[in-house]
Amino acid sequence: MTPLRPDPDTTPLLLAARQLPSPRIPVWFMRQAGRSLPEYRAVRGEGTILDAISDPDRAAEITLQPVRRYGVDAAILFSDIVTPIWAGGFGIDIAAGIGPVCEQPFASASDLDRLRPLDPSTDLAFQTRTVQLLVHELTPKGVPLIGFAGAPFTLASYLIEGRPSREYAKVKALMHADPTLWHRLCDRLADYAIATLGAQVEAGASAIQLFDSWAGALRPEHYQEFVLPHSRRIMEAMAGLGVPRIHFGINTAELLPLMADAGAEVVGVDWRTPLSVARDRTGGRVALQGNLDPALVLAPWSVLEREIVRVLDDNAGHPGHIFNLGHGVLPQSDPEQLARVVELVHRR
Ligand code: CP3
Numbered sequence: 483m484t485p486l487r488p489d490p491d492t493t494p495l496l497l498a499a500r501q502l503p504s505p506r507i508p509v510w511f512m513r514q515a516g517r518s519l520p521e522y523r524a525v526r527g528e529g530t531i532l533d534a535i536s537d538p539d540r541a542a543e544i545t546l547q548p549v550r551r552y553g554v555d556a557a558i559l560f561s562d563i564v565t566p567i568w569a570g571g572f573g574i575d576i577a578a579g580i581g582p583v584c585e586q587p588f589a590s591a592s593d594l595d596r597l598r599p600l601d602p603s604t605d606l607a608f609q610t611r612t613v614q615l616l617v618h619e620l621t622p623k624g625v626p627l628i629g630f631a632g633a634p635f636t637l638a639s640y641l642i643e644g645r646p647s648r649e650y651a652k653v654k655a656l657m658h659a660d661p662t663l664w665h666r667l668c669d670r671l672a673d674y675a676i677a678t679l680g681a682q683v684e685a686g687a688s689a690i691q692l693f694d695s696w697a698g699a700l701r702p703e704h705y706q707e708f709v710l711p712h713s714r715r716i717m718e719a720m721a722g723l724g725v726p727r728i729h730f731g732i733n734t735a736e737l738l739p740l741m742a743d744a745g746a747e748v749v750g751v752d753w754r755t756p757l758s759v760a761r762d763r764t765g766g767r768v769a770l771q772g773n774l775d776p777a778l779v780l781a782p783w784s785v786l787e788r789e790i791v792r793v794l795d796d797n798a799g800h801p802g803h804i805f806n807l808g809h810g811v812l813p814q815s816d817p818e819q820l821a822r823v824v825e826l827v828h829r830r
Pocket of ligand 1: 558
């Protein structure tokens, strides 16, 4: 019988997550699947991305495409942070070229009823099936599968604003005007994250990433009061499962120590903060993931190469480093360039 997961003592991503020396620097890319790949466009199909996500054969195939093409050190489940909310029937969709949209955004306590408790065995059965298909393919190849969920702040931003936002004005207004309702909403969203992450790990995911992409919109005191307790509860619920936990956001230079406090083994760093600075700020408590500017993938190879080396030099050979972009692959990226990134990082 094949084991459920790759060996944590020989798998680069799982070693680096524990800050242990690895035979090579692990590398994968956020949004490595998706529109930058012609093979994705070929199987994506018409309809919304949620149709592709909820079809296990298609979702598994899309997840595997970048692993085959690039030889990256991890696969990430093809899904979205709003998938569990959609599965729970809140009334959310993903509009092409826009992102998550709600026709009736979250506005008052009565909207909490639209976030009923999730039952993973039925609501997320498609996701469990996808993870099982993937683990069956990936584990014999020694490639770990990363499961993920959206963190309460980032999910709340879509539910309250009703669409992607720059200012988060409505989110912040609700948070400060009605802290009790804010915390009740985040409690429900944390339950969603715990349910989906727990189901992914149970089905064989080897690591989990909590995406709090937009939490950097807050000052540290507000992050600490309104966000940290909920993200910490999610991290604590995952603590006993024996898989490394990655905590990610952008614009988080001032939040890095607090994000490490939430309890992850790995903290994601965007390109604005040098890894050496991030390591100082987190006091060496966590491994770091990042942090090449995704726009540099669009630059000529000579420039890209220099900047990859800069990231690696800045890490100075520290074993607690998972190479990644500081945020997701841009859709207009050339896959050939990403292949060269992997090749260079692996050669070092
Ligand atoms: O390869 C992977 O990284 C796995 C797939 C993945 C998707 N969404 C698929 C997707 C992951 C990890 C996500 C997470 C996600 N979704 C986040 C956190 C990561 C981040 O970028 O900070 C966020 C904020 C979302 C919300 C969301 N979903 C946005 C902002 C968009 C983009 C809208 C657009 O079209 O530009 C989506 C849609 C989406 N999710 C796409 C993909 C591949 C693109 C739509 C498509 O291909 O039809």
